[in-house]
Structures are given as structure tokens and as C-alpha cells.
Amino acid sequence: MNNPNINHTDLSLLAVNFREFKSRASQDNVKDQLIRELTTKNQYLNQFAYITSHNLRVPLKNLRGLLDLLNFDLFDEYNRAIIQLFGDSIQHLDETIEDLTQMLSTQNNPIQQAELVSIPDSFGKVCLDFTRQIHTLGIIIHTDFQCDTIHFTKSYMESVLNNLISNAIKYAHPERPLEVSVSSVRGPGREVIMTFSDNGVGIDMEKHRDNVFGLNQRFHSHVEGKGIGLYITKTQIESLKGTIEVESFVNQGTTFKITLPSVFNM
DSSP states (O other), X not given: OOOTTOOHHHHHHHHHHHHHHXXXXXXXXXXXXXXXXXXXXXXXXXXXXXXXXXXXXXXXHHHHHHHHHSOGGGSOHHHHHHHHHHHHHHHHHHHHHHHHHHHHHHHHSOGGGOEEEEHHHHHHHHHHHTHHHHHHHTOEEEEEESSOEEEEOHHHHHHHHHHHHHHHHHTOOTTSOOEEEEEEEEOXXXXXXXXXXXXXXXXXXXXXXXXXXXXXXXXXXXXOOOSOHHHHHHHHHHTTTOEEEEEEEXXXXXXXXXXXXXXXXX
């Protein structure tokens, strides 16, 4: 017996709603399946990259050791040049493996590794690695650490500063001494703001603004490089919920602004 309180319009709406429900449920199932597949593939990719980088290190060290055993005095100039190129190739491969390992570590390490880090100490330690370049090139360094501690991963902090200093040196302007300025302040929301500036050759932001932090991006052909340093820097900062911005002008210099949220810097 028909229910007088249900009309054809109500039944049509019920049917439409049921079809929409089934469609959404089907879409959710597809998305869940895709997420599971992507997660699995990502795990396989990470494992492959880790195993590859780990297994390459041993023969690479052996090659470097054998190269060091060679007596260069026994070779003529032509063969010495070949051996030097061989050594350079080993060095480039070693750096590539190190970059790969660092990227995987950055993507997989949890936020909980943040600790209280001294910005002046980290900067001083990194500068020691560039002592020869600083003295040879007459690099002028200015620091203003109004906020001298920050919650960050210590190895990431040193890596970020290392990449920024390395870039500043690579892209120094040939007609003037390189000047680097590094500062840190606490913002109005308790966030820590770090600024790193140089007076180098700069980047054409109209052309490259969207690619500055991309993987394998290079903006000057006269300098060798893999275009991976700024990508690693951005990944490390964002892993701790921070941001990095850049402003640059050709033949004037570049400024990087790093902001880390108050959740880590109370």
C-alpha cells in the first residue's frame, strides 16, 4: 500500500542523494587506494636511494684511496691532467651522493629533532670551513644577532648557512669585494627572522622567481654547480614549518629571509 506522505518528488530526491553518496564513496575509495600506492612507492624509492647511496660509498672511497696512492711524478703532463679530471669526477660523484643522502634525511626526519641552537656559534663554525676563501677573497662579514638562539635542528642550521655562504662566494661580483650580512631578530609574533644578504651578481627575478628553490636550477652559466643547494635549504626550513623568501637584483645582490614560527621559539 502506497504511503500518502511520500510523493514522486521525494523519491526522486532520495534516489539522487543515494547516487551522489555512492559516487562520493567510490571517489573516496579511489583516493585511499592512490594514497596507499603512492606511500608504498615512496617507501620503495627511499629505500632504493638509500641502498644505492650507501653501496656506492665504499667503492668510491676505494677509488679515492687508489688515486691518492698514485705517484704524479711518474706521469707526463697529459696523463696528470687525465688523473686530475678523474679525481674531479670522483669528487662530483661524492658530492651528489651526499646531496641525495641529505635530501632523504631532511624529508624523513621528524620535527621533534628541533633543539635550542646558538645562531652565532653555528655561523662561526660554518665560517671556519670557508677560512681560506674568506682570507683569499677578502670577504667582509657583518653580523647582528639580536636573537642569538633558535629552535632548529643543529645540522640543518649549519647546512642552511653553509649553502648560503657557498652561494654568496660562487656568485660574488668580480668587480668588488664580497660583503655578507647576517642578522636575526624576534618578530612581533615571537617568530625568529633571519636575514642573509650579499652584494653579489644577483638573480634575474623576472625570469627565475618561480624556480629559485627548484631542484637542479642554475641561474649563471659561468659557475659550476648542481643547482641543488637552495632546494635542500628550503626543504630543511619547511620541515620545521618555516619559510624562506628571496629578493634579488642583477649586479646588486641577493637577500634571503628565513622565518621560523613561534611554536618552536617561545
